[in-house]
Amino acid sequence: MTMPVPPGRRHGRIVRHYGVEVRLAFDDGDFLTVRVKRNSGHVVGDRVCWHGDRLERLERRTLLQRQDPFGKVRSLAANLDGLGIVLAPQPTTPVAFIERVLVAARSAAIAPFLLVNKADLAGSAVLAQQLRQQFGDTQPLLLVSALSGAGLTPLRDLLATLGCCALAGQSGVGKSALLNALCPGLDLQVGELAEGGQGGHTSSVSTLVDLASGGSLIDTPGFRDFAPVQIASAELPGWFPGFAELLHQRACRFRDCRHRQEPGCVIRQALADGSLSAERYGRYLALLDELEAAEQRQRGW
Ligand SMILES: Nc1nc2c(ncn2[C@@H]2O[C@H](COP(=O)(O)OP(=O)(O)OP(=O)(O)O)[C@@H](O)[C@H]2O)c(=O)[nH]1
Numbered sequence: 001m002t003m004p005v006p007p008g009r010r011h012g013r014i015v016r017h018y019g020v021e022v023r024l025a026f027d028d029g030d031f032l033t034v035r036v037k038r039n040s041g042h043v044v045g046d047r048v049c050w051h052g053d054r055l056e057r058l059e060r061r062t063l064l065q066r067q068d069p070f071g072k073v074r075s076l077a078a079n080l081d082g083l084g085i086v087l088a089p090q091p092t093t094p095v096a097f098i099e100r101v102l103v104a105a106r107s108a109a110i111a112p113f114l115l116v117n118k119a120d121l122a123g124s125a126v127l128a129q130q131l132r133q134q135f136g137d138t139q140p141l142l143l144v145s146a147l148s149g150a151g152l153t154p155l156r157d158l159l160a161t162l163g164c165c166a167l168a169g170q171s172g173v174g175k176s177a178l179l180n181a182l183c184p185g186l187d188l189q190v191g192e193l194a195e196g197g198q199g200g201h202t203s204s205v206s207t208l209v210d211l212a213s214g215g216s217l218i219d220t221p222g223f224r225d226f227a228p229v230q231i232a233s234a235e236l237p238g239w240f241p242g243f244a245e246l247l248h249q250r251a252c253r254f255r256d257c258r259h260r261q262e263p264g265c266v267i268r269q270a271l272a273d274g275s276l277s278a279e280r281y282g283r284y285l286a287l288l289d290e291l292e293a294a295e296q297r298q299r300g301w
């Protein structure tokens with residue numbers, strides 16, 4: 001049951017963020033653009049209450065964050081339900097990127113899914129097959145083409161089921177093309193923004209678009225190269241692809257095992273018997289080292 005909103009207070013969502021201004025979509029269908037402090041911490045997807053003179057941020061269901069290359073934590077989007085990792089036969093994406101986005105999504109309680117775009121190009125079916133082998137079926141995988149429209153109906157259905165989603169992926173895999181294919185009105189909105197005197201620099205704007213087929217999509221430039229993961233190093237094994245499954249079956253001798261050289265380690269055993277690849281284990285160690293180094297920097301060591 002929804003509580004009645006007292007007069008003067010209006011509930012809504014942040015659907016666009018321009019840095020010092022945010023656009024609110026109220027639950028009653030109205031829109032309003034209001035100024036915010038640059039460091040307000042509000043992000044697209046935030047539920048808010050507008051008091052007529054001030055914006056109150058409501059509790060977040062989920063929050064996706066990243067660390068920038070300087071170790072500063074940045075919030076990307078709030079209340080996401082799903083995160084699609086867009087891949088293509090060209091340009092190729094390092095496996096480490098996919099693993100890191102999976103860790104970021106899972107640890108933030110956001111459901112990840114894999115989108116192989118450019119299904120019209122040779123190599124896309126092979127890529128999908130490789131990804132199924134590497135990442136199993138713990139998350140959905142769809143083969144789509146923003147260009148031909150292939151696979152867009154199953155993708156729309158998935159987005160409608162999940163709720164609010166965003167697309168992550170390296171430059172050139174087709175995130176913008178997919179967004180435009182899924183929401184034809186998006187171009188129009190970007191055009192309208194440029195006319196509104198904000199300048200044509202739309203690439204730094206984050207937007208939330210409701211899809212006619214159900215669900216919504218958040219487009220934010222922060223998803224392009226987002227690989228650094230914002231979690232405690234001790235949590236990494238629980239989220240790293242392939243590790244959680246192994247650790248679910250059996251436990252290491254030490255509860256706080258980091259799976260490096262500790263005796264009685266389930267992960268090292270899996271490595272020895274070939275059920276975990278040396279490459280994946282190496283990428284786990286690299287990410288663990290990075291997270292530990294970041295924690296040491298934060299403690300001022
Ligand atoms: N063949 C083919 N090309 C596509 C498809 N989708 C996108 N492209 C092309 O891939 C290139 C990159 O597409 P974008 O949508 O700009 O990629 P992006 O991921 O948004 O890239 P950034 O904005 O740099 O992060 C463009 O030349 C698109 O025309 C597709 O389904 N098939």
Ligand SMILES: [Zn+2]
Nearest residue numbers: 252257259265
């Ligand atoms: Zn272990």
